Amino acid sequence: MKVARLAAVDAAQAARVLSEMREATLAGQRARITPRPVIEQSWGRMxxxxxDPERDRRSGLLPSDEVRRRREESPLRHVLPVLREGLLSVADVAQHIMVVADADGRVLWREGSPPVLRKADGLGFELGADWREDVVGTNGVGTPAVVRRPVQVFAAEHFVRSQTSWTCSGAPITDPRDGRLLGVVDVSGPLETMHPATLAWVDSVAKLAEARLRERHLVSLERLRTVAAPVLARLAGRAVVVDRNGWAAAVTGMPYVRRVTLPKSLAPGRRWLPTLGSCAVEPLAGGWLLRADDEPLAAARRRIVLDLVRPDRCMVTVAASTGSWSRELSPRHAELLFLLAEHPAGRGAAGLAEDLFGDPSRTVTVRAEMSRIRRYLGELLQHRPYRFCDDTEVEVILPDDFRDLLPQSTAPAVTRKRNAAQGARTGSP
Incomplete structure (x- = not known):
């Protein structure tokens, strides 16, 4: 029996059935219905x-000045009008609230029905609160951040008992340029106000917000391109103008590159950068001018560290004698780099398609994603077959429990790894 069908008939009845399911499942007993996979997997992580499902655990609220600072630095501030227009008018009438949290799960904006806001206060669903899944349990903010897809958590699907009178529908908002998680938008309210269509509605508005971010980025690059044109016209040799995040606006003397991976703190001077090598870095209005040396750097042994410990934030770090840099990975890129680390001798496009989709014919998608990865890993990633460069040391840092490996992934190869860990734990063949 599906939760959506139950809720459409009788929300109160659905809540009772789910409550029975929750009690039985957490007690290790057989329930009349089983939790949906996304909920069951979340409960397993909890x-x-x-x-503790019986303990209302809360972390300290951020001070108001820290909330203000995060708001000012968050790209989500640019799409608040889109979120408000798409969600608030209906949410207020339906006795819901709209909550926007950052990538750390911290509530930065919260608006909507005043009576519901007061009820949210009683749950600790306040400005500055930490609603990561591993802090407050399965919920409509923390769980979408982990699995990187929209999730509705209805009534007793919440892991912590104090939240079971509540319903939440949350969708992640990612940076459309690289898939980095920016935060989560959530519509929440008392369980009797829940509607099965709420999740699709929230997800649609989140996608509109991502589209607005994409438009802003293209406009900013065009503005930087106008500034760069006369500067590059006077230069000889290889050079590229990038924005503060490394996205290329214009190049000269070299093939176009989409993005240059920049260190977190970049300053003027001579720096080593991936794909470019040694560069002279000069500030430019709205970005940087990177002038690459004509002499290539001598090859140096490098080390790649793939950190998959945090389910909501996978990172790759490249270290060499000439410098180091880190980059947050999109879920798809984390999957692909993990699979390559599992196959040191290399993996062809058909093999990776089989690993990712269970369909070896989907090579076009694999090749497109691998091309994007090579834009920041450069010569560290070889092809035919795809593999890490032979003189590169690769280290993968995994979660303590393999069942927490890339929880957002539905790739057959990753699922087999998680299932093998589950089988080892239960003694199943």
């Missing part, structure tokens, strides 16, 4: 991380 049990393994030690979250």
């Amino acid at each position: 049990l393994r991380s030690g979250v």
